[in-house]
Amino acid sequence: MSHAAGTLNGEAAPESPGRQTEPYLPPATHPVRAVVWAIHLIVPMLGLWLLLANPDTLDIKWQHEPSHFWLIIAVAGINVVLGGMISQAAARRQDARLVLVSLVFLSSAGFFLMHGLTTPKIILPAGSYGFDLSQPVGLTVASAFAFASALPLGDRAARWVLARTGVLRGALALFLVLWGFASLVPDLTPLSDRPPADGATLGLFSLVAVFLYTAAAIMVFRMHRKRPSSMLISLITAYALLAEAMFAAISHRNWALSWWEWHILLTFAFGFVAYSAYIQFRREGSSAGLFDSIALAATVRRLQAQYDEALEELVGHLRRRAESPVPVATRLAGKFRLTESQAAVLDRAGEALANERELSERLAALVDVGRTARVGLDEKELLATALDRVRQAYGDVRIGLVADGVVSVAARDYSEHDFPGGEPVRHDDALVHPLTVKGKLAGAMRVPIGRTPQDAALAGLLAGQMSISLENARLYGELSTLFRQYMSPDVAAALLADPEQAALGGSLVELTALFADLKGFTTFSEKVAPGEIVDMLNRYHTAAVPCILDNGGTIVQFVGDALLALFNAPARQQDHALAAARAGLAMQRAAARVAEEVAAEQAAGRLNGVEWPQFRVGVNTGMALVGNIGSPELRGFNAMGDSVNVAARLQALAEPGTVVIGSTTYEQLGTGARVSSLGDLSLKGKEQPVHAYVLHALPE
Structure with missing residues (x-):
């Protein structure tokens, strides 16, 4: 079974559209995985058939009450943990489907406990109707919740379920308490009486549960095709195994190997979900989002919007480099229940993302400056347009033009001698680059630096682009005076091109x-x-x-x-x-x-x-x-x-x-x-x- 988990939980990424030759199949429908998955589901049914076909030679009896008791109590414990975790996720996400899935595990856990407590020689001296019926009744109740959870719940139905979550849990708890009294108190109800030698009739419960679990598995499979997820595969597998277990229970030969087989199937069904949750917890380092893939599509969209908003908040905070007594990653960690190490990673990832975004914005500003420096644009208009754009990406950029051999920028005067070899001058947290026209000083540009590691290089690129734009504007001005006085603007533009x-x-x-x-x-x-x-x-x-x-x-x-x-x-x-x-x-x-x-x-x-x-x-x-x-x-x-x-x-x-x-x-x-x-x-x-x-x- 561990091999099945490893096989079914691996999610293959689809090929890129440019190289894709066949339709992408989600993991559960991939031919190889589908065959392996089918084998794991067919083998138990094949084993059941062999046992029932040879009742005297293979389907032998082995009655060991302590083993049965601890097996059922362990499965009940697994279901309590899973049901509790999914209940917490349902409350945190306010999701109706998670509420119903949690009731699948909680109802199973309750009736498993009843089945375990009614094991002969534990509390009661012998078998009882409660011992025979607790498990199939519990799994039938759970199948109803499983079927309801797999339905495509609309907003109205989801609100109805959320509004009655307490009622559903209370009714389930009350039913379990009454069932426990009726099963464990002697002579109180027929549930504590000994059943016939061939056991209580389970056919009706089993058939109903088989149908509901099968339908639920099919509907969850359809969800998985739209939104591939390892947890959804685990849920499909669990529902399929539970359907097989209920089918195996129809024979009901107490303590025979066929009877033990459907107990083992139950163990594998819920153990498989628990194992998948553990693997995902190890991968993500947190239990906050373990069951998000099971949630309704509306909940997933809401979560995606929250994540996008949080990411924008993080990036915006890092871009502004705002001083705050509480780091933004810490605030997000509390909001999304991140660990301390995850918050530290988030800080570093956010810093890198902010730097990358800022780099992209500055490169986009450079492209825009080159695009706006079109032929015929007045020099003053060119500088004003360029400054408006670059200040959005670079901060407080200043430009000054030469007058009488001197250029004044940010209350400082510069001459050609201040830029030996055309190198920039650094003042405080800014670089002052020379702007040249035909190799001569025509102006200077002050660019703030220190926000990202690429600031100095980007400032140089910006200065080079502005020099080219300024030189083009002036050269074109000369052409307008000479060239365009002899021909139409369209002809002049064609000759320039x-x-x-x-x-x-x-x-x-x-x-x-x-x-x-x-x-x-x-x-x-x-x-x-x-x-x-x-x-x-x-x-x-x-x-x-x-x-x-x-x-x-x-x-x-x-x-x-x-x-x-x-x-x-x-x-x-x-x-x-x-x-x-x-x-x-x-x-x-x-x-x-x-x-x-x-x-x-x-x-x-x-x-x-x-x-x-x-x-x-x-x-x-x-x-x-x-x-x-x-x-x-x-x-x-x-x-x-x-x-x-x-x-x-x-x-x-x-x-x-x-x-x-x-x-x-x-x-x-x-x-x-x-x-x-x-x-x-x-x-x-x-x-x-x-x-x-x-x-x-x-x-x-």
Whole structure:
């Protein structure tokens, strides 16, 4: 039987989902364990069959009253201990199932005691009905409690059982007392009389108990499949052995080996539960949670919540490093009935867990700082956002930036000489790290240390991350001043993400070119002063350039009053023909507003009366060679090809205030574009005529 305990109590962990090829079977349903378990249950029944099949040769009688008395008293004692322990667990957990299971062992213990006391030649001179009936009656009562305990008790039923726990125990105690008087006092009731020679009839009790124990074992087995546990396996085994014992009791040949066999089965049934409880106690070092796996699912969930709350309390206390007259582990030890050594282990485990969690939070803060240091974030906003995040994980972090070669942090001034070799400076319980940009001191950061062993290393990582973020912000600020003034933000971002698009060389790309210039610029220039020419150009370009950039275009040339913008180069752009057409119409609307403002100012006498020139726009789509032309030190982005030349020719033919597009552009605009056909045009440098259109409007 000890081999069975070792076999059934071992709980195998399921394989990881990634490697699992067959469904996980809980320990009791694992093929090998199931076979061993079945063997231990079949062997007693096989032995009973052999004894009863050979009553004269094998099922011999051996009547030894003292052996029977002490065997039954020992089993009763085991049941008293188990019943008491489970009763304490039931009161501690307020669990109805544990109440009913405790009554299984307490009722068995009481009737075993009655059976032992009625053993012939102990108190009574001979056998009695009480001797024959005490054990089967007691086990039948226990089977009723076992069946009830295995039912899926809901909240209402559980509350009913808990509210009547005292009544159930009192009724059981009263029944035992009355049974004892009736069995032990001579001539008081028939229970003290001698039964017939073949013993009292036990068939009804036995059959009822066999059914109830079998049903209880099946229901507990189903619980075990959902929540594998060695104590549940022990309970299943006990109920199965008790069912076999009651089945064996049907024969009731007093003092025969078959009669002794069902006494031994009873001993094994309750001894098995006791042994399992002892093994679990040795493993856990405490009896507080021995029977938690038997409890109702609601109780298990409540306990899990309590454990989670206690763990959070422990971790929170250790993270804060709060000074308390009573250590948190001691408070939890009282709450969960832990031993002194367990409380010490809990303190050390909690300390390690708190350090690990704090390390995880600080690493997460580092990741967040890197994530928030995105392109285009203002330097002040970057530092404010980063400080808010890192202070949650690192404590009172301070940052100062260089001004006139000196950086002030936490009321202390530092210069580049204070950080030889870029090493940090320690002051009290903090490290002051230099923040650098292109190898030069740009600021300093003060980080508290001393809370975890990894503080110094984490402070260095944080300083490095902040230096990178600060340098990126400043470099991007320079790019915004230079790079972004020549192209749209989307194009600039695309080139930052893929610098290969700005490499020297060229490639053949379909693009849309937009040419624009001012009709009448030469005449205007002859009539006004140079300063007025500059003012006029700046005013028109200030209005026109955003129209190109907002539609994703890149301005590659300003030549006097003319400009060239490309769409779909250098960064790729969907619907580039439509974007260029929208930009052209937007430019004409912006130019018209400028013309209205100029006319108003001329009427008011704030400007001379010379007529201002007007924009004309040409747009064409086609293949062109685009790339960076120049040297590694100085380069210029441009496009060359027939499609670009056609755009220039269309712009030269356009009337002031209009947008002229080529046939390829028109085809890519789709339906809804409102145009007027100019027919086939003969353009300079082109042998074949080019069909062109005046673009009036695009669909919204």
